[in-house]
Amino acid sequence: MTSTKIMHKLINEGTKREGQTNGIEYNGWKILSKKAPICNSQDIDKLQGELGIPLPEMIFGNNEVKLSHEDGFEIFFRAKDALELVDTTSESNKHIKVAYASEWGKKSAQNHEEIKDVIKPYDWTYSTAYQGTSANEFSDSEKCIDVDRLKQMEPILFYDENILFEDELADNGTATLTTRLRVMPSCFFLLLRFFLRVDDVLFRINDTRIYHQFGTDHIIREYSSKEEHYNAVRSRLPKTPNEDISLLTDPNWVSSILPTDKQIRINQLANIK
Template sequence: MKYAGGTIDEGAVKAAGGQVLPDGSGVRVGGWNISTGHGPITADADLEKLKDGLGTLAAPEQFYGANFLRLRHDATGTVVSFTALDALKGWLQDKSERVRVGESDDWLASRREDVEQHAAQTLEYDWTFTTSYAGSLERDGASSSSGGDGSSSSGSAAAPPAAAAADGGNDGSSAAAGAQAAAQGGSAAGPLPKWQASSEQIPRALLTSRDPILFYDELPLYESELDDHGSSRVSLKMRVMPRCWYVLLRFWLRVDRVMVRLRETRLFCQFDGPSAGAVVLREVKYHEGTFEALRAAGAPAEGPAYADADTAAQALLAVAPVGELCTSAPPPPAPANGFGVQSLGELKRVQTETVDWGYYRFGNASSPRPPLLLIPGFGSTVSAWPLDFLARLAADQEVVMVDNRGQGFTQDLDPTARLSIPGLANDTMEFVRALGLDQVTAVAGSAGGLEATPPSDLATAVLTSPNSTEVQHLALGYALDTPAGVQAACDYGAATHSTVQSPSNNTTTGQQLAAILNYLIFDDSVWELLPVVDNEVLLVVGREDQVVPADNSRAMATRLQRPWLVLLEGGHAAFLQHQPVFLQVLDAFLTT
């Protein structure tokens, strides 16, 4: 039956031990009070007041200010809610790269008078109304609007008293990680729950079961036709079943002839699970790409496949996600096979014409995957790779870990030779051939990525940003102005302190710097050749990276044929700060 709040099966609600709310706005079941509200598009006069209150000159022309979804856990007073206003605030806070095409210039030109009259010194509008909004948490008047993050991951926010006081990290998103929010413990006056990383997954089998749907609703929050240049929309769907509730929130963007962007947030709560309805799982996925890049990756060409969020979601499943992840997570348990410092074995050596290589080779040699070749970055050696990180890599494939020419265990047999980036890349591939390997997956840190240039010898490439172990570099590797960054830096220092000790060579480091600067300033050949690289390339960078800004990787992703772009909260060593998420993304990348 159609009620004020959506479609409710009153008989099924009663059979599940629940009840329809007196005003017909929703149901009470499983310890949750779930309601929705509908209203017309906000009137122009009210929308102008809203814009004034937010300090913005722009807003979507179709704004559903009265629409909402509210899910309240009765035992604790914890509320998960979704509103158009909070979604729009998420747009104002979003840090996504602006879509800079002719259409945006048209959009700004049409508002030139407003812009010139505005008192602000700098005005920059995201005319696509992109939002990272992933819902809001409330309890006793305290509220928190949370943004998402990226490439496909799940998270969980737990809030028993002890966990609620702990730092929950950043709101999570990844390709297969999780965030969970527990509403259990404490009282309605307790602390606001925080989203924390979790390995739990939303049980798809339960969602596809034949259980009756007690309550179903769909709500638009805001929409814009982008002045006839495309479409932007935030909407949600929700359903309540006898054993669970489920919410799907989507931001969908299509800029005609340019690109498509889809951000999905899923929330799930199971009433009859071990937590008895007191834990909410959240999963956030980001997909985006230009139509040209998506077509090259195997997705459909621009057209009906991207007509709306539902069809776009199906089309984007055909290609690797270009995602943004930001989460923090506890490390997964160490692999049962126990790869560790002892299992690295003895240092091995092999010679090519001008280099005597010192390397380690260990891990799962029976894996069908190509070996991972770990290439250190500028001034770094094999000591930069933490042991727990190596152990988890070694569980699923063979790992080869080597020092660059003239660094650590690797000796330069021609010390008079001048280092160059093309030369270092050639050295690396000669090393691979000397080991008798046909192809490898290069996992290159920071400047080590410059060496992974001959694509014919690579199965795939993973370009990341590890840092050296010197304390003075930790401020660049980790955001030391945040508790999470400080803890990550401490953990990294402890992890690398016990690894193999391969000291860097200051003379070689200076030569590396000269080679890097010469290459970056005078050689743009690789930039020009990026479009012909048909390897899959995974780019993993920190949003706050001060060494290699994230915009560099965004630019690379637009040039590569088959990119995966993942942005993590943190600095130059963000992928080590978020090891579990990185390892999950890496596994998905290598499996695909």
């Protein structure tokens, strides 16, 4: 009995100036990543008017990652949708303050000097629990991502990294929202990561992982949120004669250091058909 090899088609459309889309069609899926120039002044004015808050310093509002199946399942990842989840209530500046009171007060005061003319309050760290945009229903599940399968040595049919926004928090740290995805013959995996560093205050990472094993009828989404005091993370730096703090800008290293005992974790599943 001979096995049938499923062919894939790579996609490369558009231009860097107007927006370039790369992706793959494989096993009933179309997986696309569009990268466009940073938002211009018109884009910023329009987006800021819709969101009602100042935008991150670097916003790629026309970038998009899209996973779609021929049976109708779709999920998108876009900066605007992520920023819509930024807290704009009157309590927006107090959530972090509870755990990091003295340090947060100083950073907040410095930052709000930059935004004192803003009409409504907002969380200037741009923290977002965004997990993608989809009309398909996800429900709580005990199913987990097959980590062992992801560790197997498989050829990568398509790989991509995309940035949705970045801000240096008025020189107080950094906040970024990025995607990374890879497609292998047996499955695909996407990581949407919000990474926050507020110097001398805290680190926070909100991760959304999307996983599908080809041949199954469902897609798994795992969301986790974890944080730790800045000094606690810094104390874990390798001991060297001259302290190298460059690791504090590496989300992968920071993620490996952040404690998991208090993290928020949600597993969900959606049917493709």
